Amino acid sequence: MEQSVAHRFSTHLEFGARFRECIARSQATLQLFDPDFRVFPLGLADVDAALRHFLTGGGSIQLAMHRSEHIERSYPRFVRLLRDFNHQIECRATGSGLRHLTDSFCIGDGVHIVRRFHSDHMRGEAAFDTPAATEISAERFSGIWLEARPCLSPTTTGL
Template sequence: MPNDDVISSLTEGRFDGREAFDAILRQALSAAAQQGWKEIVFSDPDFADWPLGERATIEALQAWAASGRRFMLLAQRFDILERGHARFVPWRRMWDHIIECRATGQATGAEVPSAIWTPSWFVHRIDPERSRGVSGSEPRARRALREAIDECWRRGRPAFPASTLGL
């Protein structure tokens, strides 16, 4: 479980803009690796503007990944992630045993939130187009975000396989 010093060092409150969101994501992955967070959830309609293909992101994910960890990816679709984040796809293949991916498709009745969720901290891009949102550790907000993610997860189906089998 992350200690209070690490949680307090994570960004809390409102953020505005792509650079701010990217910095928060990097900060979160660094904290996850340092503290050995057991679970991370990434949720977004398509992850098009997330910095998942950056070398630093993959290095942080690699430092975090270990047995007993769980990484959940939720999206409406994964094709943009597969095409646009070349470094992320091989990392995903290598760590398939700790990663679960689900896609909701377009007509689910619930919009996939753009968010990062952990058991102790969250980021929620309320306005993904402008990368505006809020982050923090407040339990009620964290619980509400997880409930929204879980609702979409239940409506989704397995997606973004580590490998494609065929003849």
């Protein structure tokens, strides 16, 4: 029986470190959900390098969100990453029926998770190499993904 060791965090710095650790430990999939990804360090050079390394190794990324405007305006590195690896990154936006969801998480390979309990606060926890810790969020992500529609096209024409 596996024992989950939760690494709690309550600051932006701690969250960023755990998010980077999740990327580094993952090889095949990253599934992320956040209302707008404002607190995710997607625009920073080191995260861009880590994601490029992950994608170059054959990984894939799925981002689900309520609104994509913040990524489009504030994360040009991520938009470039989307363009460079558009066959490995898929972004979807939720409809109005899911806008009440306020949690925030990143699941890596179905065994690592970094999650904030509410998107308005930094308080959360991370667990690594613990599939059981990801189960509830993975189920939520699957439901969100099915209900959401494509967004964040890699080109201005959406092609």
